[in-house]
Amino acid sequence: MKARTAGLVALAAAAAAIAENVVELEWNITYTTANPDGMFERQVIGVNGAWPPPAVNLTEGDRVIIKTNNHLTEGTSLHAHGMFQNTTTYMDGPVGVTQCAIPPNGSFTYNFTVDQVGTYWIHSHAKGQYPDGLRSPFVIHAKNETHGASYDEDVTVPLSDWYHTRIMDLNERFMSLANPSGAEPVPKSALMFDTQNATLSFEAGKTYRLRFVNMAAFAAFHVWIEGHTMRVIEVDGVDTEEYETDGISLTAAQRVSVLVTARNDTSGAFPIVGAMDTDMFDTVPGDLNPNVTSYIIYDSASSLDLPTPATVDAFPPFDDTQLVPSVPIQPYSGDHNITLDVLFDVLGDGSNYAMFNTQTYLTPDTPPLFTAMSTGVNATDPVLYGSATNSFVVPHLVGVEMVINNYDPGKHPFHLHGHTFQVLGRSVEDAGPYDPSNVTFDIPANPMRRDVVQVPPNGHVLLRFFSDNPGVWLFHCHIEWHILSGLIAQIIEAPLVMQERVSIPSFISDECAAQSIPTSGNALGNTGALLYDFHGYNAGPGFLPTGFTAKGYVGMVMSVLSAFLGMGVICWYGITEVKEAAEEAKEREGEGEEKVGGVAVVREL
Numbered sequence: 156m157k158a159r160t161a162g163l164v165a166l167a168a169a170a171a172a173i174a175e176n177v178v179e180l181e182w183n184i185t186y187t188t189a190n191p192d193g194m195f196e197r198q199v200i201g202v203n204g205a206w207p208p209p210a211v212n213l214t215e216g217d218r219v220i221i222k223t224n225n226h227l228t229e230g231t232s233l234h235a236h237g238m239f240q241n242t243t244t245y246m247d248g249p250v251g252v253t254q255c256a257i258p259p260n261g262s263f264t265y266n267f268t269v270d271q272v273g274t275y276w277i278h279s280h281a282k283g284q285y286p287d288g289l290r291s292p293f294v295i296h297a298k299n300e301t302h303g304a305s306y307d308e309d310v311t312v313p314l315s316d317w318y319h320t321r322i323m324d325l326n327e328r329f330m331s332l333a334n335p336s337g338a339e340p341v342p343k344s345a346l347m348f349d350t351q352n353a354t355l356s357f358e359a360g361k362t363y364r365l366r367f368v369n370m371a372a373f374a375a376f377h378v379w380i381e382g383h384t385m386r387v388i389e390v391d392g393v394d395t396e397e398y399e400t401d402g403i404s405l406t407a408a409q410r411v412s413v414l415v416t417a418r419n420d421t422s423g424a425f426p427i428v429g430a431m432d433t434d435m436f437d438t439v440p441g442d443l444n445p446n447v448t449s450y451i452i453y454d455s456a457s458s459l460d461l462p463t464p465a466t467v468d469a470f471p472p473f474d475d476t477q478l479v480p481s482v483p484i485q486p487y488s489g490d491h492n493i494t495l496d497v498l499f500d501v502l503g504d505g506s507n508y509a510m511f512n513t514q515t516y517l518t519p520d521t522p523p524l525f526t527a528m529s530t531g532v533n534a535t536d537p538v539l540y541g542s543a544t545n546s547f548v549v550p551h552l553v554g555v556e557m558v559i560n561n562y563d564p565g566k567h568p569f570h571l572h573g574h575t576f577q578v579l580g581r582s583v584e585d586a587g588p589y590d591p592s593n594v595t596f597d598i599p600a601n602p603m604r605r606d607v608v609q610v611p612p613n614g615h616v617l618l619r620f621f622s623d624n625p626g627v628w629l630f631h632c633h634i635e636w637h638i639l640s641g642l643i644a645q646i647i648e649a650p651l652v653m654q655e656r657v658s659i660p661s662f663i664s665d666e667c668a669a670q671s672i673p674t675s676g677n678a679l680g681n682t683g684a685l686l687y688d689f690h691g692y693n694a695g696p697g698f699l700p701t702g703f704t705a706k707g708y709v710g711m712v713m714s715v716l717s718a719f720l721g722m723g724v725i726c727w728y729g730i731t732e733v734k735e736a737a738e739e740a741k742e743r744e745g746e747g748e749e750k751v752g753g754v755a756v757v758r759e760l
């Protein structure tokens with residue numbers, strides 16, 4: 156059983172195990188080209204000169220070593236999504252948080268043990284980079300799989316959206332005066348197995364485990380298989396009791412394993428359809444096909460006409476909060492509560508920012524892991540991490556409750572590093588913020604656990620995790636555009652225990668020092684008597700003066716554009732000139748009391 160595509164690449168040849176349980180890989184991160192949707196050949200970021208990067212295939216207990224050499228002209232990093240990194244928080248990967256960017260010509264050896272099982276993925280956590288190609292499945296097989304007796308074959312099915320332009324190039328226009336509504340660039344196509352129209356051979360009598368991994372920048376997918384039902388057995392590395400469904404949904408960064416039993420009538424080809432959730436797009440371009448199809452074929456010798464999938468009027472319903480973990484854990488207690496209000500708005504430089512509790516995230520000068528490790532007892536003071544970092548210090552071994560209130564009409568998939576969280580409940584759309592005195596869902600005795608959860612438009616979710624993993628863990632929306640616009644918080648978990656248990660290898664601090672990035676002290680790198688000195692700290696663009704609405708801003712930008720360019724439409728290029736022009740015009744008109752622009756917004760993730 157083998158997909159006839161490049162998508163299911165096994166371990167790289169370089170993956171020869173040098174010892175019983177050590178899997179050693181060398182990844183040269185390189186530019187190459189690819190044309191996976193057949194519409195446009197573009198530069199992509201691959202590994203060892205090829206794209207897609209190899210899938211990583213491990214067994215629980217393995218030590219994986221990925222010697223990563225950066226052959227790009229930009230910084231990079233790797234994050235193994237879903238790994239707890241217990242005592243190895245410095246191997247987690249987010250740039251500016253637990254490490255500095257691996258600079259061009261630099262190297263970083265990721266080296267950690269995998270004490271978990273299930274379906275994960277590995278991707279760049281630098282500068283919106285993974286949708287340019289640096290992402291791949293990362294699967295850890297159990298020595299004795301919970302559902303191992305129920306299936307014969309094990310196949311990983313990567314899904315993603317696909318752009319024809321580099322993310323940082325699209326970002327110039329996304330985060331600019333010309334886009335005050337914050338409309339996200341819409342992908343050009345959908346991929347399955349990193350291509351389209353792939354085939355999978357099935358044999359009658361067999362049951363297959365299909366591990367769907369959504370590696371998209373933006374789009375959630377609905378997935379169904381014509382003529383076959385699915386039985387969910389795992390989400391995000393958490394094995395569940397079998398749950399039968401006609402289809403599944405998975406947001407960016409989510410994974411779902413399903414069992415699919417082959418049919419007995421072995422004629423025909425059966426579409427596996429992945430349909431992007433176009434509700435998330437501000438506009439759906441007429442030439443966008445949001446669907447991608449692969450085909451299950453039973454008689455691989457026969458040449459079949461591959462059928463066009465039938466159109467469905469409604470996607471099969473799938474509510475992940477109904478899933479029941481195989482290993483039960485009762486709801487953790489709410490010993491320590493964090494509330495995050497999700498908000499988008501135009502800030503003082505005219506761009507549309509994402510915010511938690513009215514604060515957009517800016518990368519601090521000192522990666523917070525170094526602040527936590529170097530400031531002794533003061534590491535428990537969230538102030539040290541910087542006011543623009545949404546830092547939350549949580550004590551050791553308590554139940555942490557996270558309430559996410561979405562004040563935005565869009566859906567957002569939130570991800571916590573270093574843990575799975577229990578999803579105690581999710582409101583319906585438009586339910587407003589969580590009210591503990593009026594809980595509108597039933598809290599299950601054994602709540603579903605995962606590491607990415609979809610939060611409904613203008614609704615809320617109630618999450619809990621147990622703080623048994625000292626480290627610095629990001630909590631962020633997994634829509635890459637919203638990372639770029641600042642929808643990020645940092646959990647500084649048990650910093651004093653971290654200081655006892657964690658020992659950062661010197662090459663990591665050396666790599667920062669070589670780039671003049673501080674590795675001790677507060678967010679600005681101030682130490683000793685200056686530990687609380689934040690003079691010169693960049694807290695980011697402020698809010699616009701009251702009454703100066705985003706709509707007003709659009710009007711102003713449009714009029715400035717018309718004046719300067721002599722036309723009424725926004726031109727996507729030459730934004731710098733447009734922005735300067737707008738600033739000059741605004742200053743001349745004396746609008747607002749703040750100087751617009753001029754704030755260097757830095758985000759390394």
Ligand SMILES: *[C@@H]1O[C@H](CO)[C@@H](O)[C@H](O)[C@H]1NC(C)=O
Pocket residue numbers: 163164165166212213296
């Ligand atoms: C992954 O590794 C397992 C165990 O070593 C092996 O049986 C399996 O064929 C591998 N799968 C892939 C897709 O390479």
Ligand SMILES: *[C@@H]1O[C@H](CO)[C@@H](O)[C@H](O)[C@H]1NC(C)=O
Pocket residue numbers: 191192193350351352
């Ligand atoms: C897949 O098939 C569809 C329908 O025939 C076609 O439009 C599309 O270009 C194909 N994709 C690739 C990558 O060949």
Ligand SMILES: *[C@@H]1O[C@H](CO)[C@@H](O)[C@H](O)[C@H]1NC(C)=O
Pocket residue numbers: 169181182183203224
């Ligand atoms: C990575 O690049 C180095 C230097 O160019 C080369 O020696 C090495 O063989 C490459 N490794 C792989 C796995 O391609």
Ligand SMILES: *[C@@H]1O[C@H](CO)[C@@H](O)[C@H](O)[C@H]1NC(C)=O
Pocket residue numbers: 259260
């Ligand atoms: C990286 O190495 C190449 C080849 O040795 C060299 O041409 C280039 O200037 C180096 N880049 C940096 C940023 O050091």
Ligand SMILES: *[C@@H]1O[C@H](CO)[C@@H](O)[C@H](O)[C@H]1NC(C)=O
Pocket residue numbers: 220264266267
């Ligand atoms: C990986 O980490 C282990 C445990 O710290 C260490 O013994 C080993 O030398 C490391 N290997 C590499 C290649 O860094």
Ligand SMILES: *[C@@H]1O[C@H](CO)[C@@H](O)[C@H](O)[C@H]1NC(C)=O
Pocket residue numbers: 299300301
């Ligand atoms: C493997 O797991 C199954 C189901 O959890 C259990 O019945 C079986 O005894 C286990 N086998 C071994 C060798 O541990």
Ligand SMILES: *[C@@H]1O[C@H](CO)[C@@H](O)[C@H](O)[C@H]1NC(C)=O
Pocket residue numbers: 416417418419
């Ligand atoms: C296929 O046929 C076998 C033997 O008759 C039967 O046990 C099984 O349930 C059938 N499977 C399906 C999916 O219909």
Ligand SMILES: *[C@@H]1O[C@H](CO)[C@@H](O)[C@H](O)[C@H]1NC(C)=O
Pocket residue numbers: 430443444445446465466467468
């Ligand atoms: C994509 O699939 C959905 C669901 O079947 C259908 O409504 C829609 O028309 C399809 N879009 C295209 C462009 O085929």
Ligand SMILES: *[C@@H]1O[C@H](CO)[C@@H](O)[C@H](O)[C@H]1NC(C)=O
Pocket residue numbers: 489490491492556591
């Ligand atoms: C946290 O919130 C829950 C309600 O969701 C409440 O029961 C609990 O007492 C709160 N904990 C603290 C420490 O305030």
Ligand SMILES: *[C@@H]1O[C@H](CO)[C@@H](O)[C@H](O)[C@H]1NC(C)=O
Pocket residue numbers: 532533682683684685686687
């Ligand atoms: C660290 O915290 C302690 C206790 O709150 C305080 O006395 C001390 O001045 C702080 N250290 C620095 C360098 O500010």
Ligand SMILES: *[C@@H]1O[C@H](CO)[C@@H](O)[C@H](O)[C@H]1NC(C)=O
Pocket residue numbers: 586587593595
């Ligand atoms: C409880 O919440 C529901 C749904 O949001 C709302 O319709 C209802 O009015 C609320 N009840 C009270 C007493 O606040």
Ligand SMILES: *[C@@H]1O[C@H](CO)[C@@H](O)[C@H](O)[C@H]1NC(C)=O
Pocket residue numbers: 239241573574623624
């Ligand atoms: C981390 O390791 C500690 C000590 O072994 C253990 O108690 C804890 O449960 C682990 N946490 C996670 C998230 O694996």
Ligand SMILES: [Cu+2]
Pocket residue numbers: 566567568632633634637642
């Ligand atoms: Cu988002």
